[in-house]
Amino acid sequence: MHGIEPSPAPPRHARDHVRGHAGARAAGGPLRLASLAKQVPLTESLRLAEGRLVRRDVPFEMNPYCRRAVAQGVALARQTGGSCTVLTLGPPSAEDVLREAVAWGADEGIHLCDERFAGSDTLATARALAAALAAAGPFDLVLLGRNSVDGETGQVGPELAELLDLAFASGVRRLEDAGASLRLELEHDDGTQEVEIALPAVVTVAERLCDPCKVDPEGRAAVDPGRLRRIGAADLGAGPWGEAGSPTVVGATRAMEHERALVVLDGPIDAQVQDAVDVLAQRGALSASVPPPTVPPGPIPADGPHTAGQSERPAADAPIVAVLAEPGRPHVVGEIVGAARRLARELDAVVHVLAPATTPATAPATAPATPSGAGPEPAPEPEPDVLFGLGADLVVSLVPATEGPAVPEDVGDAVVAYLRQRRPWAFLAPSTAFGREVAGRAAAATGSGLVGDAIALSQREGVLVAAKPAFAGALVADVTCRSGTQMATIRPGVLPDPAPVPLPGSARPGASEVRVLGRRGRVRVLAEQRNDDVETLARAAAVIGVGTGVTPDEYELVSPLAAVLGAELAATRKVTDRGWAPRARQVGITGRSISPRLYVALGLSGKFNHMAGVRGAGTVLAVNADRQAPVFSHCDVGIVGDWHEVLPLLTAALRGANVRRDAAATG
Ligand SMILES: Cc1cc2nc3c(=O)[nH]c(=O)nc-3n(C[C@H](O)[C@H](O)[C@H](O)COP(=O)(O)OP(=O)(O)OC[C@H]3O[C@@H](n4cnc5c(N)ncnc54)[C@H](O)[C@@H]3O)c2cc1C
Numbered sequence: 016m017h018g019i020e021p022s023p024a025p026p027r028h029a030r031d032h033v034r035g036h037a038g039a040r041a042a043g044g045p046l047r048l049a050s051l052a053k054q055v056p057l058t059e060s061l062r063l064a065e066g067r068l069v070r071r072d073v074p075f076e077m078n079p080y081c082r083r084a085v086a087q088g089v090a091l092a093r094q095t096g097g098s099c100t101v102l103t104l105g106p107p108s109a110e111d112v113l114r115e116a117v118a119w120g121a122d123e124g125i126h127l128c129d130e131r132f133a134g135s136d137t138l139a140t141a142r143a144l145a146a147a148l149a150a151a152g153p154f155d156l157v158l159l160g161r162n163s164v165d166g167e168t169g170q171v172g173p174e175l176a177e178l179l180d181l182a183f184a185s186g187v188r189r190l191e192d193a194g195a196s197l198r199l200e201l202e203h204d205d206g207t208q209e210v211e212i213a214l215p216a217v218v219t220v221a222e223r224l225c226d227p228c229k230v231d232p233e234g235r236a237a238v239d240p241g242r243l244r245r246i247g248a249a250d251l252g253a254g255p256w257g258e259a260g261s262p263t264v265v266g267a268t269r270a271m272e273h274e275r276a277l278v279v280l281d282g283p284i285d286a287q288v289q290d291a292v293d294v295l296a297q298r299g300a301l302s303a304s305v306p307p308p309t310v311p312p313g314p315i316p317a318d319g320p321h322t323a324g325q326s327e328r329p330a331a332d333a334p335i336v337a338v339l340a341e342p343g344r345p346h347v348v349g350e351i352v353g354a355a356r357r358l359a360r361e362l363d364a365v366v367h368v369l370a371p372a373t374t375p376a377t378a379p380a381t382a383p384a385t386p387s388g389a390g391p392e393p394a395p396e397p398e399p400d401v402l403f404g405l406g407a408d409l410v411v412s413l414v415p416a417t418e419g420p421a422v423p424e425d426v427g428d429a430v431v432a433y434l435r436q437r438r439p440w441a442f443l444a445p446s447t448a449f450g451r452e453v454a455g456r457a458a459a460a461t462g463s464g465l466v467g468d469a470i471a472l473s474q475r476e477g478v479l480v481a482a483k484p485a486f487a488g489a490l491v492a493d494v495t496c497r498s499g500t501q502m503a504t505i506r507p508g509v510l511p512d513p514a515p516v517p518l519p520g521s522a523r524p525g526a527s528e529v530r531v532l533g534r535r536g537r538v539r540v541l542a543e544q545r546n547d548d549v550e551t552l553a554r555a556a557a558v559i560g561v562g563t564g565v566t567p568d569e570y571e572l573v574s575p576l577a578a579v580l581g582a583e584l585a586a587t588r589k590v591t592d593r594g595w596a597p598r599a600r601q602v603g604i605t606g607r608s609i610s611p612r613l614y615v616a617l618g619l620s621g622k623f624n625h626m627a628g629v630r631g632a633g634t635v636l637a638v639n640a641d642r643q644a645p646v647f648s649h650c651d652v653g654i655v656g657d658w659h660e661v662l663p664l665l666t667a668a669l670r671g672a673n674v675r676r677d678a679a680a681t682g
Contacts (some may be wrong), residue, residue, distance in 0.1 A: 037608060045097035046192070049148055050088035050160035051171075052101055054109040055216040057377040058164055058604050059623045061486055066614040069181040077112040079605060082227030083220045084656030087190065088158050090121040090225065095192065098122045104132055104143055110243065125151055131248035133381055134258030137166070137465065140456060141174035142260060146251040154215060156197070160332045161186050164604050169219070173455030176217040176424075179457040182537035183424065183456075184212050184449050197291040199540075203448040204507075205599040206545035213537045216318040222605055223592070262464030266493040269609075271484065271631050272392055278654035279642070279653040287654045288664040291636060292672050300613040300634035301580075338407075339430065339453055340397050342371055342420065345443065346550055347395055347445045349405055350510040354472050355407035355443055361474055364440060369430060370397050371421035373416050373533075385539055390438035403525040410527045416534055421478025423449055425532040427456030433530070434461050440501050441479050443472070446504035447549060452676045454504050464496025466503040471510070479503065488608035488631045508553025547599040555614040557582035558600055558630070564618020564639070564658065567595045572659070575618065576666045579673065580613065587619050602628035618658050621646020638665075 027064070034452030046521065056076045079086070085101055092099035101116035103109050104127040127143055135143065149155060157179075162169035176183035189200035193211070201208040202221040211223040226614060246255045278294060280287040295301050336355040340348040348368075355366045399410040413429045417420050430453055438650065442457065444450035446468040458465035469481035470491070479501040483494045493568065496502065557580040559573060571579060571586070586596040588603060602609055603625040610631030616636050626649040629635060635651035640657045647653045654661050 023368060024067060027405075043095065043192070043194070046095045046156060047097050047152075047154045048088040048092050048099040048100045048236040049079075049151070049154040050084045050116065050121065051144060051157065052100060052103050052112045053078045053160070054103065054105050054112045054165055056166045058243045058486065058627060061317065061489065067521050075108060075111070077115055077228070078160050078163045078165075079227065080162065080164075080220060080222065081112070082223060082229060083224045084158040085116045085121060086228040087220060087224050087349060088156075089116075089228065091156070091190075091192065091667065092122070093120065097155075099631070100125060102127065102144060102147055102151070102155070104128075104135065106133075106375075111235060113243055114238040115230045116228060117238045118234040120232040121243070126243060126245045127251075127648065128245050129247040131254065133145060134261060135256070136261035136263045137170040137455075138262060139169050139255075139257060139260040139465070140217055141178055141459060142249060143173050143248075143256060144171070145175055148175075150246075150251065156214060157217040159217070159219050160629065161221055166467075167485060168499055169451050169460070170455045170467050172217055173427075173452040174459040176458035177427065177456040182212050182213070182535075183218070183452060184210055184216065184217040184538060185207050185219045185452065186221045187218050188223045190218075190224065193272045201448070202598055203277055204549040205547040205597070206543065209542040210346060211539045211541060216247070216537070222588075239633045246525035247495035254306055255366075258498050258501060261389050262458075262462060262496055262498040262625075263466060266480070266494045266495060268490050268492040271488055271491050272368055273630065273632070274667045275635060276651040277648070277653075278651065279647045281478060281642075281654065283653055284654070284656045285661050285664055287487045287656065288661060288668050289444050289523045291652045291654050291665070295613065295634060295669075296543070296672055297649065298634045300636075301669065304346075305438070329540055332361075334362050335367050335437055335441075337367045337369060337433070337437070337439040337442045338361070339426075339442070339444035339450060341445050341447060341449050342369040342373065342397065343545075344445065344447070344507070344549075345401070347447070347507045348506070349404075351443050351505050352402065352405040352407060353565075356507070358441065358474055359377050359406075359648065362440065363479065366406055366663040367409045367411060367437070367439065368402045368407040369411045369413055369433060370399070370402065371426045372412050374415045374418050399525070399527050408525050410525060412527065412529045413532055413559050414529055420540070421532055422538055423452035424456065424535050424538065427460070428535070429530055429532050430454075430457040432501055434463070437530065442500050442502045444502075444504050444530060446506045450504050454502055458502050461498075461500065463500045463502050465499040466494040469494075469503045469508050470506050472503065474503070484608060488610070488628070488629075495573045547597040549599055551608055552585055552600065552602070552609050555581075555583035555609075555611050557615070558585050558602075558609060558611045558629075558632075559583075559597075559615045559617055560587065560619055560625075561583040561590060561595075561617050562587045562619025562625075563589045575661055576615070580615070582613075583614070584612075586608065587625050600654065604628065616646050617651065617662075619646060621649050623649075638662075 041661045049341055055073045060073050088099040099121045101121045102125045103112050117124050184199050186202040187199050188202040191198040193516045196211050196213050199210050203599050220438050263536040274343045286535045338351050338355045346567040402410045408522050459664040466481035466483050469483050471482035473480045480493050482491050483504040484491050502643050559582045585602045586600045587603055591601040592596050604627045610629045612633040617635045635650040637646040638658045638661050639646050644657050665681050
């Protein structure tokens with residue numbers, strides 16, 4: 016059992032070696048780049064048998080986002096007369112991604128390869144990579160993918176940044192070299208940000224940043240082995256590495272994939288439509304009373320429950336379930352505080368909410384840069400009274416010392432100070448760019464286990480069990496933490512709505528506290544724009560996915576069907592690439608995974624990379640003019656025809672079905 020321990024980090028002099036020249040680089044000077052690349056199973060070839068992933072004979076490839084990290088690293092090295100080193104951690108077969116990177120133009124490949132690295136979770140991976148970067152540096156910029164398409168946590172980047180004490184930005188889709196800093200456009204969950212980030216830095220890249228690095232097998236085989244280097248665990252220090260150094264434990268896994276009925280209709284369109292509506296009705300896909308599919312409860316993890324944290328708590332203290340309340344996301348905050356409240360009730364625990372605030376321009380700018388103490392009045396977001404109403408027992412307002420909103424790296428520092436002081440049983444944050452950075456940094460600084468992007472939370476015998484989807488939702492695993500504080504980020508929109516805790520009279524049931532944030536000042540937000548809401552698709556009971564077969568000027572023709580179904584619109588990557596829909600609406604392996612009761616695939620080809628994102632959907636209806644389109648191999652019922660002709664008939668038939676159902680319900 017672990018308490019809150021600082022992570023074994025690279026020695027101070029080694030970290031200084033990586034970062035000790037900030038500001039020294041003039042605009043246009045050579046950049047020393049490190050790109051990280053992960054080898055992942057080719058998602059298309061994954062099979063499930065008896066709820067487990069079949070890995071035998073599965074081909075591997077470079078993670079799609081890492082292909083951009085390598086391509087951008089090589090391009091910047093060429094532009095500036097610098098160098099690009101590519102690192103990977105993985106078994107001997109992972110050398111292939113280094114060969115691909117070197118064949119693409121990287122100067123050197125470093126392979127962290129040792130049986131002692133086996134079973135590394137994100138923190139153990141980040142520690143090994145941080146140690147290797149410190150040894151191989153100095154580097155001005157570390158580039159990696161925003162996440163891997165198998166693990167889908169997006170945690171290694173912020174954990175690495177924390178271990179190397181560097182600035183961090185995620186989801187870069189445009190990068191401009193400004194000498195001692197970079198100007199970046201970031202693609203976040205439901206919006207964009209423009210930031211200036213001081214070098215040296217760690218950044219994760221989005222798909223749209225540049226074309227991917229891709230080399231054929233002959234080119235990879237021809238790489239000079241002298242350009243590849245292997246590093247073992249002993250070269251990086253005492254560890255612990257691999258499973259021994261991993262504070263999370265993966266327990267039972269279950270398959271989430273639905274077997275599709277594959278009924279593909281033919282004949283006159285009106286007859287097909289009527290048959291399709293009958294199939295939908297039989298499957299309960301139209302009934303508002305059938306809840307969308309949820310995660311089946313899993314058995315207790317194979318190695319038995321832990322009770323980490325409890326024995327380390329002073330007996331007089333109630334356990335604490337702590338929540339990070341991201342500003343500007345009241346609904347997400349409500350969901351997570353609600354989940355914390357439910358856990359707290361079972362554990363006889365209390366709920367603390369850490370609420371980053373914005374310091375208004377009129378507030379005194381001279382508050383002390385200490386992690387606690389009296390400071391300027393917090394901005395009213397999120398309101399402590401609202402948080403008490405949701406069930407918070409203590410609200411800790413995190414107030415920036417200077418004017419402006421709280422930035423993740425400063426909030427991360429305050430969370431670390433809070434975790435060390437209060438030693439909560441659990442710390443829960445939203446799985447958004449903000450939450451992932453704060454939680455990732457805090458987990459790395461305290462050596463805590465962090466489960467990324469959980470879709471359900473429970474406790475069994477005093478242990479937090481977080482259900483974590485992987486492989487675009489094909490599998491869900493129960494993951495637990497061995498650390499004193501058990502951490503998880505939660506996917507927005509998947510937990511039940513909280514029931515507000517009634518306030519007795521006007522009495523305030525909770526206490527509040529103000530902590531003034533320190534200021535690292537390495538990331539400056541220049542502009543921010545939200546173009547969607549990250550929860551919308553997750554909450555929708557019905558979703559209509561549009562492909563390039565539906566052009567934006569035709570979206571209004573889809574509205575009547577959306578209205579009848581109460582559906583939200585989603586899109587393919589080709590559609591979001593063209594800017595026809597916000598990126599938050601992209602479904603698929605590099606988009607979102609959703610599990611509505613009904614998914615209608617309209618004018619989209621249904622390639623695997625898209626359909627993987629709707630594996631959890633209760634029923635899939637496909638409409639496509641091409642009988643050979645792959646979507647007909649991934650649907651429950653398919654209408655073969657031009658959607659312009661199908662849609663009015665389908666909308667009318669569904670309206671009729673609703674009327675009949677409502678009449679039956681009231682009669
Ligand atoms: C590494 C990687 C990751 C990827 N990740 C994703 C991802 O996350 N999400 C994603 O969506 N894609 C992803 N893709 C891309 C994916 O493979 C497909 O290229 C993409 O989904 C296709 O988009 P589309 O169906 O809109 O377009 P198309 O493939 O061009 O299909 C258009 C379809 O519309 C049909 N159509 C046209 N007009 C009509 C009409 N009038 N009536 C009926 N049907 C009509 C056509 O028959 C055709 O089947 C990824 C690709 C790679 C390589």
